[in-house]
Amino acid sequence: MAEAAARASGTLKQYQLDAVIDGQISPEKPEVLFKDLEAVGHGAYADVFKALDLRNNEVVAIKKFKKKSREEFDDILKEIKFLKGIKSPHLTNLKGAFFSTNNKVWIVMDFCQGSVFDAIQALKSPLYEAEIRDISFNVLKGLEYLHNSEKIHRDIKAKNILVSDNGVVKLADFGGADLSKKDGRCNSFVGSPYWIAPEVIMAMDTGTYSYPVDIWSFGIFVIEMAEMNPPLFEMQSMSALYHIPQRDPPTLKADTWSTEFRAFLARCVAKDPVDRGTATSLL
Incomplete structure (x- = not known):
């Protein structure tokens, strides 16, 4: 059925057709299923719209990718496969993928x-x-789910932590996420410069990294909530990437934060990944 519907369009390339046959992307045309309500975000690779699902009147978010080269499509398909493998109230969940x-x-x-x-x-x-404590709890629950599922997010920061209409905090933007190998190791350079863990920057020398990279980025996100910006934000991004592995772990600038909060942060941003807490132990 899926193959027949895809071939009926007459314009899909073979690698796109393969994604339909494999069940990763639906052959249904989304223009008849959804109605755009407003644009909520624009990026180099995709635009995001608030939309109405005409089948059930549910409000959804639609990420519409702009380009369709084979290399870009492979990255999109990787994200779709990742999203199909997760389901948690602490994550933004996939409702479907379509060819327009x-x-x-x-x-x-x-x-x-x-x-x-x-x-x-x-x-x-x-x-x-x-407020930071409440948000952190929900982010850690999302990371606990991902890590228990042998997945690494690799881009934790305030822009990627969303809040629903009823106040539920959810991890989002899994474009950089990865299914780790069975030993929990990755070696590619992925992440946002100011939030990236030292071992990711040094991965070309040390070889691999694992789940603790999310805990470091989470710790930088905690500082972002407490100070409005991540550490080293005054630097150019390339300079920050040089200084992150060289400097001592970041700390909070103001002396108004509790001792417990400072100790919690220190467990997140230990330079040695072995010394960091896990998502479960930090809850």
Whole structure:
């Protein structure tokens, strides 16, 4: 059925058709299933829209990819396969993947009103310790699920932590995420510069890294919530990448934070990955 529907379009390339046959992407045309309500984000590779699912009147988010080269498609398909393997209230979950009428990929996800980054910018001030504690708990629950599923997010930061209309905090943006090998190791350079763990930067020398990279990035995200920006943000990104492995672990600047909060952060940003807490132990 899927193959017949795909061939009926007459325009899919073989590698796109293979994704339909394999059940990764639906042959249904999303333009008749969803109605755009408003644009909520624009990027180099995709635009994101708030939309209405006409089948059940559910509000969803649709990520519409702009380009369709073979290399870019392979990356998109990797993200789709990753999303199909996860299901948690602490993650933005996949609702479907489609080829539009012009054969661009649309990924349909849970809709969330905004990100933690948006909240910080709207407030124009850092978050309170109690607010950071509540958000951190939910992010750690999401990381616990991913790590127990042998998956690494690799891009934890405020822009990738979303908040739903009813206040549920969810991890999002799994474009850089990876299914780890059975020993939990990865070796590719993935992540956002200011949040990236030292061992990712040094991966070409040391070989591999694992789940603790998410804990480091989570710790930098905690500082971001407490200070509005990650450490070294005043530097150019390439300079920050040089200094992260060289410097001592970052700490909070103000002396108003509790001793317990400082100790919690220190467990997240230990330079040696072995010394970091796990998502479970930090809960």
